[in-house]
Amino acid sequence: xxxxxxxxxxxxxxxxxxxxxxxxxxxxxxxxxxxxxxxxxxxxxxxxxxxxxxxxxxxxxxxxxxxxxxxxxxxxxxxxxxxxxxxxxxxxxxxxxxxxxxxxxxxxxxxxxxxxxxxxxxxxxxxxxxxxxxxxxxxxxxxxxxxxxxxxxxxxxxxxxxxxxxxxxxxxxxxxxxxxxxxxxxxxxxxxxxxxxxxxxxxxxxxxxxxxxxxxxxxxxxxxxxxxxxxxxxxxxxxxxxxxxxxxxxxxxxxxxxxxxxxxxxxxxxxxxxxxxxxxxxxxxxxxxxxxxxxxxxxxxxxxxxxxxxxxxxxxxxxxxxxxxxxxxxxxxxxxxxxxxxxxxxxxxxxxxxxxxxx
Amino acid sequence: xxxxxxxxxxxxxxxxxxxxxxxxxxxxxxxxxxxxxxxxxxxxxxxxxxxxxxxxxxxxxxxxxxxxxxxxxxxxxxxxxxxxxxxxxxxxxxxxxxxxxxxxxxxxxxxxxxxxxxxxxxxxxxxxxxxxxxxxxxxxxxxxxxxxxxxxxxxxxxxxxxxxxxxxxxxxxxxxxxxxxxxxxxxxxxxxxxxxxxxxxxxxxxxxxxxxxxxxxxxxxxxxxxxxxxxxxxxxxxxxxxxxxxxxxxxxxxxxxxxxxxxxxxxxxxxxxxxxxxxxxxxxxxxxxxxxxxxxxxxxxxxxxxxxxxxxxxxxxxxxxxxxxxxxxxxxxxxxxxxxxxxxxxxxxxxxxxxxxxx
Numbered sequence: 156x157x158x159x160x161x162x163x164x165x166x167x168x169x170x171x172x173x174x175x176x177x178x179x180x181x182x183x184x185x186x187x188x189x190x191x192x193x194x195x196x197x198x199x200x201x202x203x204x205x206x207x208x209x210x211x212x213x214x215x216x217x218x219x220x221x222x223x224x225x226x227x228x229x230x231x232x233x234x235x236x237x238x239x240x241x242x243x244x245x246x247x248x249x250x251x252x253x254x255x256x257x258x259x260x261x262x263x264x265x266x267x268x269x270x271x272x273x274x275x276x277x278x279x280x281x282x283x284x285x286x287x288x289x290x291x292x293x294x295x296x297x298x299x300x301x302x303x304x305x306x307x308x309x310x311x312x313x314x315x316x317x318x319x320x321x322x323x324x325x326x327x328x329x330x331x332x333x334x335x336x337x338x339x340x341x342x343x344x345x346x347x348x349x350x351x352x353x354x355x356x357x358x359x360x361x362x363x364x365x366x367x368x369x370x371x372x373x374x375x376x377x378x379x380x381x382x383x384x385x386x387x388x389x390x391x392x393x394x395x396x397x398x399x400x401x402x403x404x405x406x407x408x409x410x411x412x413x414x415x416x417x418x419x420x421x422x423x424x425x426x427x428x429x430x431x432x433x434x435x436x437x438x439x440x441x442x443x444x445x446x447x448x449x450x451x452x453x454x455x456x457x458x459x460x461x462x463x464x465x466x467x468x469x470x471x472x473x474x475x476x477x478x479x480x481x482x483x484x485x486x487x488x489x490x491x492x493x494x495x496x497x498x499x500x501x502x503x504x505x506x507x508x509x510x511x512x513x514x
Numbered sequence: 515x516x517x518x519x520x521x522x523x524x525x526x527x528x529x530x531x532x533x534x535x536x537x538x539x540x541x542x543x544x545x546x547x548x549x550x551x552x553x554x555x556x557x558x559x560x561x562x563x564x565x566x567x568x569x570x571x572x573x574x575x576x577x578x579x580x581x582x583x584x585x586x587x588x589x590x591x592x593x594x595x596x597x598x599x600x601x602x603x604x605x606x607x608x609x610x611x612x613x614x615x616x617x618x619x620x621x622x623x624x625x626x627x628x629x630x631x632x633x634x635x636x637x638x639x640x641x642x643x644x645x646x647x648x649x650x651x652x653x654x655x656x657x658x659x660x661x662x663x664x665x666x667x668x669x670x671x672x673x674x675x676x677x678x679x680x681x682x683x684x685x686x687x688x689x690x691x692x693x694x695x696x697x698x699x700x701x702x703x704x705x706x707x708x709x710x711x712x713x714x715x716x717x718x719x720x721x722x723x724x725x726x727x728x729x730x731x732x733x734x735x736x737x738x739x740x741x742x743x744x745x746x747x748x749x750x751x752x753x754x755x756x757x758x759x760x761x762x763x764x765x766x767x768x769x770x771x772x773x774x775x776x777x778x779x780x781x782x783x784x785x786x787x788x789x790x791x792x793x794x795x796x797x798x799x800x801x802x803x804x805x806x807x808x809x810x811x812x813x814x815x816x817x818x819x820x821x822x823x824x825x826x827x828x829x830x831x832x833x834x835x836x837x838x839x840x841x842x843x844x845x846x847x848x849x850x851x852x853x854x855x856x857x858x859x860x861x862x863x864x865x866x867x868x869x870x871x872x873x
Contacts, residue, residue, distance in 0.1 A: 376842040378794075378805055392791040398843035427841055429786070432751040433737075441851055446737055482786055483735040483859040484757035487846045492800055500842040 160188035164256045168193035168297075169334065172261035179404040179420050182451055182460060183233070184264035186327050191334045192238050192262065194297035194306045194369070198354050202338050206322075210290070210359035213281025220338035220355075224324055227271035227279070232319050234344035234456040235424055236351055238262035239374055239394050242402060243498040245490040245506070252498040260402035260505075263424065265457050268342045270323035273358070274316045282312070282360055289315040290365035291341050291352035300368035307367030308350045308374075310343055310395070312360075319344045319456055322355065344456035345427050347394050349374050364393070376499050383496045397426030399486055400502040401434060401461075401478040408507050414469045414514040419447075421505065423478035424458040433479040436463040438472055441488070441504070447476070467511045476505040519547035523615045527552035527656075528693065531620035538763040538779050541810055541819060542592070543623030545686050550693045551597050551621065553656035553665045553728065557713050561697050565681075569649070569718035572640025579697040579714075583683055586630035586638070591678050593703035593815040594783055595710055597621035598733055598753050601761060602857040604849040604865070611857040619761035619864075622783065624816050627701045629682035632717070633675045641671070641719055648674040649724035650700050650711035659727035666726030667709045667733075669702055669754070671719075678703045678815055681714065703815035704786050706753050708733050723752070735858045742855045756785030758845055759861040760793060760820075760837040765868050773828045773873040778806075780864065782837035783817040792838040795822040797831055800847070800863070806835070826870045835864040 160177035164170045170193055177188040202221030209215040218226065241262035246252060273289070290309040297306050314320060321342045324331055331337040336353025343350045349369060364370055366388065375391035377383060401423035406412050423431045430453040435444035447463035465474070477486045487493060490503040519536035523529045529552055536547040561580030568574040577585065600621035605611060632648070649668040656665050673679060680701045683690055690696040695712025702709045708728060723729055725747065734750035736742060760782035765771050782790045789812040794803035806822035824833070836845045846852060849862040 376838075378792075379803070392838060392840070392842045394842055396788075396841045398839075398841040427786075427788070429755075435737075444738070479735075479751060480757075481751070482755045482757040483751045483753055484843070484861060485846055485852060487844055488848065488851060492847060493844060502843060 162261065164258070168195050169197065170256050172258055173264055174261060175404040175407050178261055178264070178422065180460065182265065183327060184266060186266070186329060186332055186335070189264040189266060189335065190238065190262045192348055193295065193334070194299050195295045197333055198294040199333065200294055200338055200354055204338060204356065206339060206355055206358065208276060208280045208358045210361050211283040211286040212360050213283060216280045223271050223322060223339060227275045229269060230272055230321060231267055231269040232321055232342065232344060232456060233265065233267045233454070234319070234342055235263060235265040235458045236348040237397050237400070237424060239347040239349055239499045242400070242501040245501045245503060246494050246498045249491045249494045252496070255498050260404065263422070263458070266326050267328065268321055268323040269325035270321040270339070270342070272318065273320045273322055273341070276322065276358070277315065277360065285362045286360045287312050288361045288364050290359040290361050290367070291355060292357040292359070292367070293336070293352045294354040294356045304368055306352060306369055307365050308352050308370050309361065309365035310346065310350055314343065345396055347374065347397055350395070374499070377496050379494055379496065381496055394499060397424065398500050398502045399426055399429070399478055399480045399484060400424050401476055401486065402505045403474055403476050403507040406474070406507060406509050409509070411510045411512055412467065414467055414511050417465055417467050419463045419465055419474055419476070420461070421476055422458040422460055425455065425478070425480040428455045429480040429482070430455050431459040431478050432481050432483070434459070434461045435477050436465060437475040438465050438467060440473070441475055469511050469513045471508065471510055473506050473508045521620065523617070527554050528556065529615050531617055532623055533620060534763040534766050537620055537623070537781065539819065541624065542686060543625060545625070545688060545691055545694070548623040548625060548694065549597065549621045551707055552654065552693070553658050554654045556692055557653040558692065559653055559697055559713055563697060563715065565698060565714055565717065567635060567639045567717045569720050570642040570645040571719050572642060575639045582630050582681060582698060586634045588628060589631055589680060590626055590628040591680055591701065591703060591815060592624065592626050592813070593678070593701055594622060594624040594817045595707040596756050596759070596783060598706040598708055598858045601759070601860040604860045604862060605853050605857045608850045608853045611855070614857050619763065622781070622817070625685050626687065627680055627682040628684035629680040629698070629701070631677070632679045632681055632700070635681060635717065636674065636719065644721045645719045646671050647720045647723050649718040649720050649726070650714060651716040651718070651726070652695070652711045653713040653715045663727055665711060665728055666724050667711050667729050668720065668724035669705065669709055673702065704755055706733065706756055709754065733858070736855050738853055738855065740855055753858060756783065757859050757861045758785055758788070758837055758839045758843060759783050760835055760845065761864045762833055762835050762866040765833070765866060767866050768868070770869045770871055771826065773826055773870050776824055776826050778822045778824055778833055778835070779820070780835055781817040781819055784814065784837070784839040787814045788839040788841070789814050790818040790837050791840050791842070793818070793820045794836050795824060796834040797824050797826060799832070800834055828870050828872045830867065830869055832865050832867045
């Protein structure tokens, strides 16, 4: 097992997920272990970098990144971020997904984010009538966009005005690290990580969702039979709030354990504004389930860690897990029925095969 | 086929669902076709009946039912109500559920509800600090409760203060019918029907959910292995917002159709505050799917009717349907993996077997 908490998928752009060994049992993911999802080279911005707030506002205003914390009240939100492609590997057994990062269960993490509320900034500049969305642009240029462009996204105005959406300048008590968007990133709790734009340079109040490539074309769930090369703006389901999800972190996939009592550990995340109400574990293919113990407190913005003691017989076993939310919705059974051409939102049951040796 | 739009499951208490033939293709369900879920005999109240607002309020106040519309601004909300037991029949093939009504897909309907906003009433009486929930009590006595009691429920204060929660006095432009709670019922859009308390007599502002039997003990999703007789207050998942769901209304289950082009029609409902983003139909057991046309407009408070043209070969076919919401969550595949002792929240894929005769 590597000591490096990150499993690097790509160096350029730098993309790395947290190893399960570094996620397991930790409510908060340390900065050096937090997954990194980039779409281009990381821009190095100083605290003098400007953030322009424009569009449907009363007063177009530029702030220096470093002055935000002085101008507005400071708030902290503990929030899970989760990549829309988290657990994509579960799709790859069904059908290949060329050109997309093969994220396992570690494209997610939870941090204490500190910064200023987006709504306080919007109040300072005055939102004009007709505004319905708020767009964000980062300084990172991506040639994954067609044509190449800065990374961008948008969220509905109602979400932008919520208590929990921050322009964050600190992560777990430290200045925001370069790879997490220094000096200022957006944090949109409950939504896919792609909406939490890093290296923020612009906030645009709009009367429609952003037409940035990563909002209008990418990060959309297409029907299985679609060729993604044919997908244009507005096709598919625009990903926003995260779908109910969970995974098993320990034992790790494909490892060997001793027969007898085994403690299964993992995370569950309800997404959107929902909470996790139950997690089930099965060692008989879903014929019967035991209820995991949920650790910590229910909170819509953070994952729920869980633990479940099972007794394993020698042989080969696949451990299953599934979460339920506060509507009593449970995760779908099979990745096969959720497979989609860009490999987003695999929230099928967690399935971790293990070899069980005689005790 | 009966001309009566309602299929009566029980006369005392009166419980009836809408036949699929009366649901299909109608955005609004007529009053005489709207499903009725009762827990006891229907009380006949006059417009003089009192509604007491008490608990954590500044001024305990009683309103006559008939004066609400004069005292507060009138609002209309088009909203779907759905029984937590809707589609319970899908569970009965898995294992019997004694003592619960065998609801098919018609324990749901959509109406234009007119009344006053609960939040305006709460503002008039003043909500005191520490309030977190709002409880409702009806005049209907139920011996399904242990001990027998009036029907009741509660919702969190944040939902109670929303635009959409009404104390309704009209349904589809008519005075609220007796069986739908005359003279005043609560309407909680997006939540299970059981929270929309009928024959309202009391609104209690509280610092905790209601301890009424139907909130604290019943309408809770228990793990499959639980004996419901052993379930006590607080056990299981308290049902609130409805889980993503859909069903096929035409063709009807078990009917005969001619081979060739067949239009499949149904409803989908995202529940909670979500919207339906896609509905898929399959005639090959889920190997491939075609996307249904979504009718009407996306609205979190109402179902989305849909239609899909398929071509059927002679033989026996099971038509499948599933809906997706705006988190790109889809319905789970099988009722078997969702079965629970009280038979709530069956939101597995719709499965309608038909016999296809040569054209």
